[in-house]
Amino acid sequence: MTTQQLIEQIKIKKSFLCVGLDVDLDKIPQSFLALEDPIFEFNKAIIDATHDLAVAYKPNTAFFEAYGIKGWISLQKTINYINENYPDIFTIADAKRGDIGNTSSMYAKAFFEDLNFDSITVAPYMGKDSVEPFLAFKDKHTIMLALTSNEGAFDFQTLDVNGKELYKQVLETSKSWKNSENLMYVVGATKAEYFTEIRKIVPDSFLLVPGVGAQGGSLSEVCKYGMNDNVGLLINSSRGIIYASKETDFAEKARAEALKIQQEMAAIMQS
Amino acid sequence: MTTQQLIEQIKIKKSFLCVGLDVDLDKIPQSFLALEDPIFEFNKAIIDATHDLAVAYKPNTAFFEAYGIKGWISLQKTINYINENYPDIFTIADAKRGDIGNTSSMYAKAFFEDLNFDSITVAPYMGKDSVEPFLAFKDKHTIMLALTSNEGAFDFQTLDVNGKELYKQVLETSKSWKNSENLMYVVGATKAEYFTEIRKIVPDSFLLVPGVGAQGGSLSEVCKYGMNDNVGLLINSSRGIIYASKETDFAEKARAEALKIQQEMAAIMQS
Helix, strand or coil, X not given: CCHHHHHHHHHHHCCCEEEEECCCCCCCCHHHHHCCCHHHHHHHHHHHHHCCCCCEEEEECHHHHCCHHHHXXXXXXXXXXXXXXXXXXXXXXXXXXXXXXXXXXXXXXXXXXXXXXXXXXXXXXXXXXXXXXXXXXXXXXXXXXXXXXXXXXXXXXXCXXXXXXXXXXXXXXXXXXXXXXXXXXXXXXXXXXXXXXHHHHCCCCCEEECCECCCCECHHHHHHHHCXXXXXXXXXXXXXXXXXXXXXXXXXXXXXXXXXXXXXXXXXXXX | CCHHHHXXXXXXXXXXXXXXXXXXXXXXXXXXXXXXXHHHHHHHHHHHHHCCCCCEEEXXXXXXXXXXXXXXXXXXXXXXHHHHHCCCCEEEEEEEECCCHHHHHHHHHHHHHHCCCCEEEECCCCCHHHHHHHHCCCCCEEEEEEECCCCCHHHHCCCEECCEEHHHHHHHHHCCCCCHHHXXXXXXXXXXXXXXXXXXXXXXXXXXXXXXXXXXXXXXXXXXXXXXXXXXXXXXXXXXXXXXXXXXXXXXXXXXXXXXXHHHHHHHHHC
C-alpha cells in the first residue's frame, strides 16, 4: 500500500485507528480453545467486527511465536485473511526486527514477501545498514522505534547525545538513509508533549502511536501535538479493544470500543 | 545450561567456537534442494561434522522466518536435533528481540520454553523492562547487543552520552537490572581494541563475538584484549564454516575450517 492510499483510507473512514492483535489464550473467550486454530478464529472475529472502523491491524509477532509452528500458521492465516477480505487495510507486522545487512534482508523477505505485510516495526540500535534493507522495498513501510511508551524508554532513548536526546538523533540520522521516505516511526502516547519537538524533525512522517488506553495516553493530547495535514498518525489500541469482554459478546464489545475511538477521531479530524 | 557447565565444556573441548547457522538456500549444495527439509538436513550435516569442535550453535532466526512456516519447522527440528543428540552444546537463538514487558515475556516463552534454547540475543533500545522478562528464566541466558560488528554500529552505539559511548552506558546500566547475572553481551570482533574498555565494565560476563572471519576480525587480537579467567568469550563463525565448500565435501570442509579455529583456540588457551 502506498502512503497516499493510506491517507485516502483515513479520510474515507474518518479513522486513524490501528487495532493491535496481541492474542493471549488466557484472555479470550474460553470457547475458542476448543477450535483448531483459536488465535486465528479470534482474530478473524475481531477483524470482521471492526474493519470499517480501523485503517490498520498490527499483529504482534511475539504472541504468535510463543505458540511455535502453530502460532506461525495462525499469523500466516491472519495476514492472508486481511489481505484477501479487506485489501484496503494497512497491515503492520509488529516484530521489532533489526540485524546486520544480509540478515535484515532475510527479515524483510519474510515479512514483506512471504507474509505480504505492508509494514514492519524495526529497532534502530544497529544503525543504517540494519534498516536500509527494509527500506529498499517499494510501497512497503518500515516503522522504526524512536520513543517508546514503556518505562525503559528513559534508560537510553532520552539520554543526552550531542546536546539532544538520543531518540531525536535517531530521527534525524534516519532521514539521511536511502529510501528514507519509506520510514515511519513509533512514538509512545504516554508523552504527548514530546510530539511538538518530534514534528519539528519529521513533520511529514507517519507516527505509529502505542500507549493510548491501557497504557494511559490521551488521544486528544496526542492529536493536538502530533497531527499534521495528512493526519500523520496511526493510533494503536490492543487490549482496550480485543479484550473489551471475555464473554460471548467480545466482538460486539470490541466494535463498541473501536467505534468510540473512531467517533472521537472523526470529531478531531473535523475540528 | 548453567554458566559453569558452559565453562566446563570450553575446558573439555579446548574450544570457545560458536557456529552460526545462517542457511541460505542459494549457498548450500544444490542436491539438498530435492530433500523435504533442506535447511534442517544441511544444519544436521554441519552439526554432525563439527559438534566436537564447537561449544555452541547459533541459528539465526531470520534465515528460517524467510521461509515462513516451513522455515519455522526447520528451526524447531534443528534445535530439537541439537538438544536430543548433543545436550552439552550451548544453543543461541540469534533473534535480536525486545519489546514492552508483556511482549518480551511472550518472546522469552517462545525461545526458552517452546523451542528450549539456552539463550537468545536481544536489543537494548527499549531498556530495562524490555529485557528483564528474559532474565527471569533460571539457567537461561540473555545476550544483549552492546557493540555490533557492522558499519551501522557507529551511527548510535558509539555516540557520546554522559562523557562515554552509548554502548558503555548500555553495559553499565544493564548491570543494575534484576537477574543481571543472566546477561551476556554481543561485542563485534572488528574492533578488538575496544575489548579492554569493555572488560573494565563487565570483567566476568561472557561476550558473544561475531565478526571473526568473513567480517575481518582477528581471533588472536580479540583474545588478547577480551579473554578473562574463564575464557569468557564465544567466538562466532557462520559463513566461514558452513559455506567452506558448496560441493559434496561441504561437511568435511566445514569440519576442516572448524578444526583450524579450534586448534588456534586450544593454543591460545594453553599460552
